[in-house]
Amino acid sequence: MSSSHGFSRNEALYAELLSSTIDALASGTHSDHTLLLLHKRYREAESGxxxxxxxxxxxxxxxxxxTPLGVxxxxxxxxxxxxxxxAAQEASDGPVGSHIIVSALIDSLAQAQLLPTNRSDPRH
Known part of the structure; x- marks a missing residue:
């Protein structure tokens, strides 16, 4: 998998997560409202x-x-x-610690219903 393909896939995952975060914040009743609000403010302050x-x-x-969304x-x-x-997508020597972290992220996204639960794709 090339870097540019991996980057665009990563950005798509992150954009989907941000969209769900914004939707949850708009409800005003999400269990992780404070955490999601901190995340929104952190994203807004990234270049600040x-x-x-x-x-x-x-x-x-x-x-x-x-909640899984908070995780x-x-x-x-x-x-x-x-x-x-x-790092997980480009590790030529096989799985490293970053693969476990990315796997946990994908599990959390699936539990938060942001991704399908089918994990048969070995590129993750």
Whole structure:
């Protein structure tokens, strides 16, 4: 799988997660409302002041996830910060730790009903 193909797939997954986060926030009643709001603010501040981003990231980490969507949000931030999505797709020597993290993210997305539950595709 080429980098450009993997990148576009990663962006599509993340866009789907963001869309679900926005929908859940709009309801105002989601169990992970605070966590999802922190994630939204963190995304908005990504190119902003480092101090604010650090505070938002610490708040996001210390806020417990109560739903698969909340878990997926936390895992997606970790995957983006650590470059795990690209690393898992391009590991020529076989599975590494990033594969487990990406697998957990995909499981969380499936449980949050953002992805189909069929995991037979070996490219994940």
């Amino acid at each position: 002041e480092a101090v604010q981003r650090k505070w938002l990231l610490r708040s996001l980490i210390s806020t417990p996830a109560r 997926a949000v936390k895992l997606s931030v970790a995957c983006r910060l650590g470059g795990y999505l690209d």
